[in-house]
Amino acid sequence: MKMDSDKATLICKALGDLNRMSIVQILTGGERCACELLESLDITQPTLSYHMKILEQCQLVTSRDDWRNTYYSLDCDTWKSFKKFIENISCICDSNENCSNY
Amino acid sequence: MKMDSDKATLICKALGDLNRMSIVQILTGGERCACELLESLDITQPTLSYHMKILEQCQLVTSRDDWRNTYYSLDCDTWKSFKKFIENISCICDSNENCSNY
DNA sequence: ATATAATATTTAAAATTATCGATATGATGT
DNA sequence: ACATCATATCGATAATTTTAAATATTATAT
Numbered sequence: 001m002k003m004d005s006d007k008a009t010l011i012c013k014a015l016g017d018l019n020r021m022s023i024v025q026i027l028t029g030g031e032r033c034a035c036e037l038l039e040s041l042d043i044t045q046p047t048l049s050y051h052m053k054i055l056e057q058c059q060l061v062t063s064r065d066d067w068r069n070t071y072y073s074l075d076c077d078t079w080k081s082f083k084k085f086i087e088n089i090s091c092i093c094d095s096n097e098n099c100s101n102y
Numbered sequence: 103m104k105m106d107s108d109k110a111t112l113i114c115k116a117l118g119d120l121n122r123m124s125i126v127q128i129l130t131g132g133e134r135c136a137c138e139l140l141e142s143l144d145i146t147q148p149t150l151s152y153h154m155k156i157l158e159q160c161q162l163v164t165s166r167d168d169w170r171n172t173y174y175s176l177d178c179d180t181w182k183s184f185k186k187f188i189e190n191i192s193c194i195c196d197s198n199e200n201c202s203n204y
Numbered sequence: 205a206t207a208t209a210a211t212a213t214t215t216a217a218a219a220t221t222a223t224c225g226a227t228a229t230g231a232t233g234t
Numbered sequence: 235a236c237a238t239c240a241t242a243t244c245g246a247t248a249a250t251t252t253t254a255a256a257t258a259t260t261a262t263a264t
Contacts, residue, residue, distance in 0.1 A: 009117065016116070017222085018107075021114070043223080047223055091177075148214095
């Protein structure tokens with residue numbers, strides 16, 4: 001999984017919405033079906049579907065159809081790469097203990 | 103510096119634009135004046151000013167007026183908190199070595 | 205005081221995004 | 235085959251975001 005700046009920007013954009021940020025945080029606890037997410041979120045079913053599509057398109061989330069429901073979960077590989085990308089953006093202070101901007 | 107979900111979402115939104123992501127990456131190398139950023143970015147001066155305002159509003163960036171120029175730099179405190187926020191969102195696989203989603 | 209240089213603000217337009225009602229799709233159960 | 239349930243797509247609208255030209259502001263130099 002290569003995480004270039006374009007991809008990281010897309011992921012940030014996906015996370016830059018309160019509903020989608022909430023979804024990601026819920027999925028931290030493991031996979032959830034659309035119906036469960038819907039109950040947590042005060043949005044309609046088409047809106048949830050729209051947000052899930054955005055999360056899937058940037059590969060933050062994967063889905064799995066099981067019996068009656070669609071289950072979503074965080075894509076750990078993408079998430080790990082994204083974390084690393086963010087981790088690698090370092091403020092100048094990180095390597096300067098006398099930095100005033102801290 | 104408290105980094106709640108709302109604030110982190112704002113920062114993600116700020117980073118969810120290629121121009122602003124580029125600006126943040128440039129500032130990784132230390133402070134830059136608007137004029138320098140402008141040269142790197144293929145946007146007009148008002149557009150740069152607009153983006154800088156967004157970056158300042160979420161406190162990702164601070165500014166300092168020096169002689170003729172305005173110098174921008176990453177706000178290390180905010181950046182550190184944001185990194186920690188992202189770091190703390192963990193995929194289920196992080197604690198499960200047999201996780202299929204990896 | 206006036207001119208210049210750097211950055212910010214205003215305004216308006218274009219583009220994109222978020223939302224929801226209605227409808228479609230696809231799977232399951234009868 | 236038909237009804238039902240869960241999710242996706244369509245179509246329309248409202249809201250937000252991005253952009254740049256024009257103008258304003260603020261500091262410095264003459």
